[in-house]
Amino acid sequence: MAISVKDLAKMIDHSLLHPTMTDDIIREGCELAKKYDTASVCLKPYSVKEAAAFLKGTDVKVGSVIGFPHGNSTTAIKVAETEQACRDGAVEIDMVINIGKALGGDFDFVQDEMHQVKDAADRGGAILKVIFENDYLEEDTIARLCEICNAVDVAFVKTSSGYGFVKQENGMYSYKGATAPHLKLMRKVTAHHIEVKAAGGVRTLRDLLYVRSLGVSRIGATATAAILDEAAAVLASGKTLEEITPTDAEIGGGY
DSSP states (O other), X not given: OOXXXXXXXXXXXXXXXXXXXXXXXXXXXXXXXXXXXXXXXXXXXXXXXXXXXXXXXXXXXXXXXXXXXXXXXXXXXXXXXXXXXXXXXXXXXXXXXXXXXXXXXXXXXXXXXHHHHHHHHXXXXXXXXXXXXXXXXXXXXXXXXXXXXXXXXXSEEEOOOSOOOEEOTTSOEEOOOSOHHHHHHHHHHSOTTSEEEEESSOOSHHHHHHHHHTTOOEEEESOHHHHHHHHXXXXXXXXXXXXXXXXXXXXXXXX
């Protein structure tokens, strides 16, 4: 079947995570997610309860981040955050791994922590998405993390937090977020039933259609309205969304 605007809306976790967002901005974001019927809103933990009340009776799920954005909380704190988020109404949990442990090769720690957070999410009726922060990682580490996610049987593997800026030697910061090579690797190594979420850098309709073609089924986005309005305009013009989906060649081999 042809791709519809609703299909794309149900790929979007509308991101409400920027540290400067006020309560009013978060409420407006929840209203936007409700209007466009997105898959979910992805929220800072303190705002989950209010969002869950506002979105009750809609098809928009409520998600919360855990150990965000750098993954440095203790496992006990991540478990407690997960339990609290579920009590407050979250049904999707986006947890950042302990990046330093992954970089140091302590994958037993990473897997044990993932198990504990997943168990807490399961008890609370939520699914677990695991954030790798690929900007920091080599491909062999990304692949190993995918294998761990297979073993733990999480719901999603996720590229990035969207806030994992890497300080360079010159003092400047850089960030890529989701990239085509990493998305292809994650989709290849991760079990078929585990979904892939792209976060960081998916800002346009073209971006969304491209990562969808790579096997991505969920994205984190702040440009939700612009993406979906453009999709509606394309369809209204008589074109299909398949027609404007970029190929690898058009992207130039990267993203």
